[in-house]
Amino acid sequence: MTTLASGIILFRREGAAAQLLLLRNRRSGHWGFPKGRRDASDEHEVHTALREETGYGAVALHPAFRVELSYLVRSATAPYPKRVSYFLAEAPAGEPALSEEHDRATWAAPEQAEALLAHAQMRDLARAAFAVVLGAGP
Secondary structure, eight states: OOEEEEEEEEEEEETTEEEEEEEEETTTOOEEOOEEEOSSTTSOHHHHHHTOSSSOOOOOEEEEEEEEEEEEEOOSSOOEEEEEEEEEEEOOSSOOOOOTTEEEEEEEOHHHHHHHOOSHHHHHHHHHHHHHHTTSOO
Protein backbone atom coordinates (compact mmCIF):
# COMPACT_ATOMS: atom_id res chain seq x y z
CA MET A 1 0.00 0.00 0.00
CA THR A 2 1.26 3.46 -0.91
CA THR A 3 1.88 5.90 1.93
CA LEU A 4 0.30 9.29 1.18
CA ALA A 5 1.83 12.53 2.39
CA SER A 6 1.73 16.25 1.66
CA GLY A 7 4.30 18.96 2.00
CA ILE A 8 4.67 22.67 1.73
CA ILE A 9 7.47 24.62 0.13
CA LEU A 10 7.77 27.88 2.01
CA PHE A 11 9.58 30.78 0.39
CA ARG A 12 10.60 34.28 1.30
CA ARG A 13 11.71 37.09 -0.95
CA GLU A 14 14.60 39.44 -0.40
CA GLY A 15 14.45 42.06 -3.13
CA ALA A 16 14.79 40.28 -6.48
CA ALA A 17 16.11 37.12 -4.78
CA ALA A 18 14.21 34.32 -3.12
CA GLN A 19 14.95 31.58 -0.59
CA LEU A 20 13.23 28.29 0.23
CA LEU A 21 12.91 26.81 3.70
CA LEU A 22 14.80 23.53 4.04
CA LEU A 23 14.65 21.29 7.11
CA ARG A 24 17.17 18.63 8.03
CA ASN A 25 15.79 15.30 9.17
CA ARG A 26 17.21 14.49 12.60
CA ARG A 27 17.47 10.75 11.93
CA SER A 28 18.75 10.59 8.33
CA GLY A 29 20.53 13.93 8.02
CA HIS A 30 18.79 14.62 4.68
CA TRP A 31 17.54 18.09 3.84
CA GLY A 32 14.02 18.53 2.49
CA PHE A 33 10.78 20.45 2.72
CA PRO A 34 8.21 20.26 5.53
CA LYS A 35 5.95 17.28 4.89
CA GLY A 36 3.91 14.73 6.76
CA ARG A 37 1.71 11.70 6.38
CA ARG A 38 -1.99 12.13 6.01
CA ASP A 39 -3.67 11.50 9.36
CA ALA A 40 -6.52 9.56 7.81
CA SER A 41 -7.34 8.13 4.42
CA ASP A 42 -9.97 10.83 3.94
CA GLU A 43 -7.79 13.78 4.99
CA HIS A 44 -7.43 16.15 2.04
CA GLU A 45 -3.86 16.65 0.81
CA VAL A 46 -4.10 20.43 1.30
CA HIS A 47 -5.07 20.00 4.97
CA THR A 48 -2.04 17.77 5.51
CA ALA A 49 0.27 20.33 3.91
CA LEU A 50 -1.18 23.21 5.93
CA ARG A 51 -0.83 21.45 9.28
CA GLU A 52 2.90 20.90 8.84
CA GLU A 53 4.67 22.02 11.97
CA THR A 54 6.72 25.05 11.05
CA GLY A 55 5.25 27.43 13.61
CA TYR A 56 3.83 29.74 10.95
CA GLY A 57 0.19 28.76 11.21
CA ALA A 58 -2.07 29.38 8.23
CA VAL A 59 -0.50 30.44 4.95
CA ALA A 60 -2.03 31.11 1.54
CA LEU A 61 -1.09 28.49 -1.04
CA HIS A 62 0.01 29.54 -4.51
CA PRO A 63 -3.01 28.67 -6.70
CA ALA A 64 -1.11 27.18 -9.65
CA PHE A 65 1.53 25.10 -7.85
CA ARG A 66 1.01 21.44 -7.03
CA VAL A 67 3.74 18.90 -7.71
CA GLU A 68 3.44 15.21 -6.91
CA LEU A 69 6.47 13.00 -6.28
CA SER A 70 6.43 9.21 -6.06
CA TYR A 71 9.33 7.17 -4.77
CA LEU A 72 10.30 4.03 -2.91
CA VAL A 73 11.26 4.47 0.74
CA ARG A 74 14.00 2.15 1.89
CA SER A 75 13.19 1.15 5.44
CA ALA A 76 14.74 -1.30 7.90
CA THR A 77 11.84 -3.74 7.48
CA ALA A 78 10.87 -3.52 3.81
CA PRO A 79 10.78 -0.86 1.10
CA TYR A 80 7.42 0.80 0.55
CA PRO A 81 6.00 3.24 -2.02
CA LYS A 82 5.29 6.83 -1.01
CA ARG A 83 3.46 9.62 -2.85
CA VAL A 84 3.85 13.23 -1.71
CA SER A 85 1.89 16.24 -3.00
CA TYR A 86 3.77 19.52 -2.57
CA PHE A 87 2.29 23.01 -2.44
CA LEU A 88 3.93 26.45 -2.44
CA ALA A 89 3.34 29.37 -0.06
CA GLU A 90 5.05 32.54 1.06
CA ALA A 91 6.21 32.34 4.67
CA PRO A 92 5.10 35.01 7.13
CA ALA A 93 7.79 37.03 8.90
CA GLY A 94 9.87 35.31 11.52
CA GLU A 95 11.79 32.08 11.75
CA PRO A 96 10.31 28.58 11.66
CA ALA A 97 9.87 26.34 14.67
CA LEU A 98 11.43 22.89 14.48
CA SER A 99 9.47 19.73 15.21
CA GLU A 100 10.97 16.67 16.93
CA GLU A 101 11.64 15.24 13.47
CA HIS A 102 14.08 18.00 12.43
CA ASP A 103 17.29 19.29 13.95
CA ARG A 104 18.10 22.25 11.66
CA ALA A 105 16.41 24.75 9.37
CA THR A 106 17.90 27.02 6.76
CA TRP A 107 16.69 29.49 4.16
CA ALA A 108 18.37 28.44 0.92
CA ALA A 109 19.00 30.40 -2.27
CA PRO A 110 18.96 28.34 -5.51
CA GLU A 111 22.64 27.37 -5.43
CA GLN A 112 22.50 26.36 -1.77
CA ALA A 113 19.31 24.33 -2.29
CA GLU A 114 21.02 22.46 -5.16
CA ALA A 115 23.95 21.65 -2.88
CA LEU A 116 21.91 20.58 0.15
CA LEU A 117 19.17 18.51 -1.50
CA ALA A 118 20.60 15.01 -2.03
CA HIS A 119 17.82 13.60 -4.22
CA ALA A 120 17.33 14.62 -7.86
CA GLN A 121 13.53 14.79 -7.46
CA MET A 122 13.92 17.25 -4.60
CA ARG A 123 16.33 19.42 -6.60
CA ASP A 124 13.83 19.41 -9.51
CA LEU A 125 11.09 20.39 -7.07
CA ALA A 126 13.19 23.28 -5.73
CA ARG A 127 13.89 24.48 -9.29
CA ALA A 128 10.16 24.42 -10.09
CA ALA A 129 9.37 26.41 -6.93
CA PHE A 130 12.08 28.98 -7.66
CA ALA A 131 10.77 29.35 -11.23
CA VAL A 132 7.31 30.24 -9.91
CA VAL A 133 8.57 32.49 -7.12
CA LEU A 134 10.96 34.35 -9.40
CA GLY A 135 8.38 34.74 -12.16
CA ALA A 136 9.57 32.22 -14.74
CA GLY A 137 6.89 29.60 -14.05
CA PRO A 138 3.09 29.22 -13.92
